[in-house]
Amino acid sequence: MDFQLNPEEEAFRDEVRAFLDDHLPPPDQRPADFKAQWDAKVRARGWVGFSWPQEVGGGGGSIMQQVILKDEMAQRRAPSLGSCFMGLAWVGPSLIEYGTPEQKARFIPDILDSKLQWCTGYSEPDSGSDLASLQCKAERDGSEYVVDGQKIWTSIAMWAKWMILLVRTDPRPAVKHEGITCLLVPMDTPGITVRPIENMSGAAMFAEVFFDEVRVPIENRLGEEGQGWQVTVSALAHERSGIAEFHGLMHNLEKLEGLARRCLRNGRPALEDASIRRRLLRARIRIEAMRLNGMRYLTQQLRGDKLGAETSINKLHRANLEIELGELALEIEGGLGALGADAEAAPDGGRWQKMALNWPEVVIGGGTPNIQRNIIAERILGLPKD
């Protein structure tokens, strides 16, 4: 066991720190167009798509460099590296693995340059956790696919210019994972209708997307016809050790301790309440467990092993913590916890009210906790599949 960085790693960390000293002003001193400037600067450094190979314009960073970069950025609460979120998360990785040279040249530079947003058309009303049962269909008509059906929970569909879309090209496959195809679709194609869905916090970040005879040229197919499941799974399977999440959670926990010093319960600061202290410490231990689990996964990667189902462990911790921190905050607030996020008297500008209503984005979004439990039970413990 050893937690030291080697000299090259230290040099890289110092380079990142120096960059942050020079280019990251405190939050209240950032100009309105700061994010665009920032994206251009980090792009010039090769830090957008840092894990991607240099041949496609990525940074070619080693695993350890990727971790150092993310960790330093998260510690300083720097903005994200690039703004094309889903493009960076899985459209790019799918293109790198399955894209034609033309597709790579056409799409990857724009993702790295934060030029346009992608959205993701995977889930359907009847295909959520059971994604492979999807029914949105595409039929060949000459040099085009004709898409009919519906997607749902499509984040930022209202603003995205492109969608990575999973469709069924074989209505009666031998197994449901076959007969699925991946298409890249411009969102302004005739026949696409986007209907935003308001979530329980009052915001609308995701939408329903309807396809009515939407024509997509064959050159926009990613991978072979019927290969869509592999295309999707391989991009989602690039599991990360998740160490940088630690800083975000710690930041919330520290803010929460501050809240507990200010809010009164029974006439005393909430932090003097033994049960509140215990819950804060309990959360702290779990955040630490996540950090250390992540270090063990990172060690596995550094020793040359791929990560798999074990990352579901931290996803469960994360889900529990997202819910628990919001709940704990509202309990610390006492009666004020019943106020809406927009109420003037809501502590910390209503951030805890928002957290207590927005956890599903994290908790449901990446696969529900029960799906994570199935993954652990089947793939790690070896229990029979459902």
Place this chain on the structure above:
Amino acid sequence: MDFGFSDEQELLRAEVRKFLDQNAPMEEVRKIAAGEPGLERALWGRMAELGWVGLAIPEAYGGTGLDFVTAIVLLEETGRTLFPSPLISTMLAARAIELAGSEAQRERWLPELAAGTKIGSFAYLEESDLHALDGVALRGEPDGEATRLTGAKQLVPDTASADLFVVAYRSGDARDAVSLAVLERGAAGLEVETFPGIDATKRLGRLRFDGLRVDAEARLGGEGSAAAHVEQLLDLGALLVSAEAVGSAEGAVQLTVDFARQRVQFGSPIGRYQGVKHPLAEAHVDVESAKSLVYYAAWALQEGEPDASVAVSRAKAYASECLPRIGIEGVQLHGGVGYTAEYDIQLYLKRGKWLRPAFGDAEHHYARLAAAAFAE
């Protein structure tokens, strides 16, 4: 950066596992636990020959000279099979002598502990049930050059087999006026009792002192000089029991998974049902997370990192809070047979009850963490 065990450490794990599978399968564990003194001396001797009993004792004193990170690997394995042994007690007694003893004292006792010919135990807990310096109330009364002890130590581990007791006693009113002495079984004025444990593989007992004489040869260091050592030993004890508990919890999960794969109800192995899968997945999350906390605490303690005590308390709080539930889940998931004496899962449930208070329960460690985190 490398947060994992070395090839040598993994090799040790494989050797220990093979040794225990061959020499101490569950029938043997049950037999040892049912007998007196809850220890198989011949097996203990062989483990000593393999260098495991003296694993963390310096080579100069007959030990193997490895560190406490490596000791975690050994204890995970003895925990996995519920192997009844005074390994933790002996490690703590040896560490106390190494830390606080003179050269002559180390030479006198450490080689015998490493060789397995003497078994040690660390006695600090009293009626107050306080796992801290303040809990050491047993008062040493000066008697010329020596000190006399009258009183008792409670819930002392492995009283049935131990030959040497490292005893903490008080030499003054100041919180840290605490001393350590080595008392041999059979000493005049020392009465040793052993009680049945809820976990038959873990014996606990009581030491009674009736004017027992502690002279300079028995005392480790000067009067009132051992406070820092005692605090280190309390951290080390909490770490070692957590490591063994992680192994036991993993054993309980494996036993229940094996059962769920072969037990058929409603036409299918019960492990197919989510009502069975999900609690086992949660148990796995707890085992893996406790492991990470224990491994880090071991490294921090070994390296003398400033956050070592905090890391130990996090590990023990998590272990005490989460791991005992795994035995309970395991019995439930076994159904009726889980309640029988014949099936082994109940032994794991009992191990959880031994673990929970050992070297301080979750509440105790939360209090330590609160003092560190919320100081004004």
